[in-house]
Amino acid sequence: MSVKNIKRILAVLGAVILAGLYISTIICALSSNENYMDMLMASIYATVIIPVLIWAYSFVYKLVKKNHEQKED
Numbered sequence: 001m002s003v004k005n006i007k008r009i010l011a012v013l014g015a016v017i018l019a020g021l022y023i024s025t026i027i028c029a030l031s032s033n034e035n036y037m038d039m040l041m042a043s044i045y046a047t048v049i050i051p052v053l054i055w056a057y058s059f060v061y062k063l064v065k066k067n068h069e070q071k072e073d
């Protein structure tokens with residue numbers, strides 16, 4: 001499996017996770033559960049943090065890959 005295919009799979013997986021988070025945020029906002037505010041805050045937090053972590057992971061991966069390629073030359 002090539003790196004390009006892995007990136008595509010991870011991109012689709014990330015999009016599905018974010019869509020699920022957005023849906024859960026809406027459900028939490030509209031629910032009448034006694035803990036809805038805690039669930040809503042957790043969902044909003046995850047909606048922000050997960051993309052940031054994905055970006056940070058890809059950024060560090062690019063740096064490590066670049067340094068590894070420079071050491072081989």
